Amino acid sequence: MSSMTIEEVSTAPRMRAADRRELILEAATAVFGAKTYVGTTTDEVARAAGVSQPYVVRLFGTKEKLFISVIERAYGRLLDEFRRALPGDAEGRSERMGTAYTGLLVERGMLSVIANSTALGGEPEIGRVARAGFSEIWRFVREDAGFSAEETRAFMAQGMLINTIVGLRLTGDYGTETAATEVLDTCFVDSVEKARNLMPEAGEPW
Amino acid sequence: MSSMTIEEVSTAPRMRAADRRELILEAATAVFGAKTYVGTTTDEVARAAGVSQPYVVRLFGTKEKLFISVIERAYGRLLDEFRRALPGDAEGRSERMGTAYTGLLVERGMLSVIANSTALGGEPEIGRVARAGFSEIWRFVREDAGFSAEETRAFMAQGMLINTIVGLRLTGDYGTETAATEVLDTCFVDSVEKARNLMPEAGEPW
DNA sequence: TCTGCAAGTAATCATCCGATTACAACTCAG
DNA sequence: CTGAGTTGTAATCGGATGATTACTTGCAGA
Structure with missing residues (x-):
């Protein structure tokens, strides 16, 4: 009573868990993208998202499950952008899709996370998700975009080179x-x- | 005196440090290639090489310096193989160099380590070495192998796609x-x- | 032969990190 | 208004890991 202590805003503003999840996924994409899966701590993700470390773990179960959510979301975003690049003349399609790919650079960590996932095929769970993501992209380019097998190979290879440019x-x-x-x-x-x-x-x- | 204890071969057979270094680099390439830089422990490398963990650290200073030696050695080996693939008709050169690249798969972890290094450009020290390695390869393909800029781009892109196939x-x-x-x-x-x-x-x- | 350096290990430390537990505060249906 | 579910944190724990220290053993040259 003698002293009035300053009320510290120690907790994050209330938010529905679904919104908080999305917010954490966005922050996690940036951090995982910058420091790789193994190199990232759940605490860094938490701080980037403005919440406490235990809460991140509780919302996603484990760091591995969090990363799986991150790469699933990343491949999903990539497919979205590719879909939006489809309409229009067929000759310009490859270029439009390439632009869509590099356009994803504005979403921090998105491309790096995808690139990182392609190195983790040895991880049982993450590997399955990463292979599924790659396959889905390949199938889209091949079928929905109508590329030949050889065109698809060249297109994907170019994407991997861009990943390298970013990563290096x-x-x-x-x-x-x-x-x-x-x-x-x-x-x-x-x-x-x-x-x-x-x-x-x-x-x-x- | 009452009991004769079995003399355990607790120490590795003596070897000159230079040879031991090479042996450790080979083992480290396999382990780093399988589990990435951050995901690998110096103890795993030590066990794969048949020596103790402190000795690995002492021979290379830090885990980071060890990894730098590993990727320098990997890019060196790659250049060796590319050089050996140069002689012969110019049309077959790209294919021979591609074969040389996939041939490196027999040396465990070699390609994976190179692939991994291209994701670590954000690390100050490692990033410098990785960029230097990439640049050296590009320069070789461009000048020594005589590829055009566009041919070089396509060749490198194809290499990155192969890295992805391996990594996934x-x-x-x-x-x-x-x-x-x-x-x-x-x-x-x-x-x-x-x-x-x-x-x-x-x-x-x- | 002996001695001094090189090759190697065992033991241990400090730190980091993912996960768990226990608790606090907000909010909204009845 | 209340109480139960939801949102969130502080504290802490156990295991892993890179590095350090102090020691042992083998070997080559004077």
């Missing part, structure tokens, strides 16, 4: 290093600047 | 799943069986 943080070397300059120039013919602005820099995570 | 453990789904079957058929036209035999299976690491 090659944009920082553009202009000063030959390989980085050329790979960016050939991958993003006349949209290099736009692509560079969307990508993470070399100085650490994202 | 797609070979296990060959024949039962359409996407896996098609991607393997298009990537390894008439050498699918050979490639499958070299690749890790889905059931965990390698």
